[in-house]
Amino acid sequence: MINVKYFDFHLKGKKPDSDLALINEAKRLGYHGVSIFYSNEQYNLALENFNKIINDETSPTHLKSFKIDDFSITPGIIIQGKNPHHLQKQIRSLRNKTNILMVDGGDLKINRAACENVKVDILSRPYYKRRDCGINHVLSREAAKNNVAIELCFNDLLKSRNSLRSKIIAHFRDIIKLQRKFHFPLLITSGARTIYDLRTPQDIMALYRCLGLNKEEILMAISVSPSFILDYNQQRKDMVVDGVKIIDEK
């Protein structure tokens, strides 16, 4: 595999120093890019201290993604909406603050509102606290149309045991079956809080292979769709409409 870049897209950010430990650990394990998710309030705080550490105040603060020798770190915001209307309001206000926007799934109305919204990047864990997998053919068609990625979180497997874990694996299988039919972007992430939740990309690929995913699909989920999300969001500010983009004239 020539220059396949592995991305771990969902790390939970808490305190600045623990985030840094997470990032260094991810770098050591062989990931090429990482994105850390904060709630709305902590996001600005995190942005500043990233700036202090990496660019030591030289670059302007509005920079949203950072690079240490081609290891890309992009902080993002995770949204918990109480109802669709509240969710829409939050999305509208937070869209141009970050590069990546993730909606925490679980409630049916939230899942649907997130899938139908072009501005949302990732719908994380639609099966959270649910007996079914949270999405059906209607939502997955919308997710494919609006390019909303559905995220399978490794942390859920880690923390659960016995029948709960096998139920979550069953939800994974349903989502994979829907993904094969409707081709919405799939995302495999670790959702790590501490360095003990992180696994190397090869281990995660091996684990997901026995869930029924073949090699190409896993590569799509770990390296292609994350990098697509990053590039797409880079151009998002000068995208007028879905297919139209302003290029600074030569």
Next chain:
Amino acid sequence: MSRGRRPKWMIELGKERIDILFNLAEKEFSQHPERSHRYVKLARNISTKYNIKMSMEWRRRFCKSCYKFLKPGKNSKIRLSNGKVHFKCLECGKLMRLPYIKEKKQKRRNKIESYLVKKRVNE
């Protein structure tokens, strides 16, 4: 399907597009006449779909029956006769008559005003 009134920005956009099309037709007529006929057809489509009246200067520049672009002297004849302007399209021979009473009245008013001004100046 109820046509209804189009929103304002659509009508503005339509007007701009019609102006662009007719200006291009004007420029292109000498080398490529068939292109300017095509532009007139496009402009007509826009004006009919969005219910936009073309401005006065452009309404006289195309034939009402064969929708060809008319350039005075090249494929159209313009004459004045008994109070009307005659546009004759040489492509299909259609004669379009337009009264110009407003212009006549305007001319009379200007003449009266110029006399009044002269009289006041003499006193």
Next chain:
Amino acid sequence: MKLKILPPTLRGDKRYLAFEAISQIQLPRDDLIFMIWESCLKFHGECETSKFRLWVTRSWDLNSNNSKKDYFHLKGILQCNRGDEEKVRGALCLINNYKGKKLVFHTLGLAGTIKSATQKFIKPSP
């Protein structure tokens, strides 16, 4: 708000497994469920059992008339994924005790619908 169910082409296809359980203690529904899941998990592990889509549909209590006997008789229907019936049957017959009490599971048969499962194995209509 409920999600619209999947179209038939995407909906997994099911098989119904009629079983009877003879045990020394009364078996409510959730104990039944716990036992079946436990045995499958121990025997096949989490990854396999996630394929089976197990679901205990109904269970009937058949010891109203012979209360003097020392065992409880129970019949029920278990829904599982088509193609994995053998694995589920294998796991079912490995159950032997629950909370120290003896217990045995026999699978009476397989059927494609709940109705045919009940008629054929549970309540043979005269």
Next chain:
Amino acid sequence: MITPHNIFQHELIGLTVEIVESSHQGLEGIKGKVVDETRNTICLERPDGKEIVVAKSTSLFHFRIPEGLVVEIDGKVLVSRPEDRIKKKFRKI
């Protein structure tokens, strides 16, 4: 006025355009002035006067607006009759 925000609804005839990507390799890199437009095609006039008819849905265009800004438009966005493009609805990004 033609701005990047309403160029796809505005008149394309008269703008200079360059085909950046296209499923037909021969068309890539061609520059020209848009001369005619139909539902699925754009007719380009090359600087040397030759006219080329290009399909809209299979290529990516770089339109140069009069004020000099360059806008990249995917052909699929433009696929509709010229007069219908004004009222076509688009998803805001």
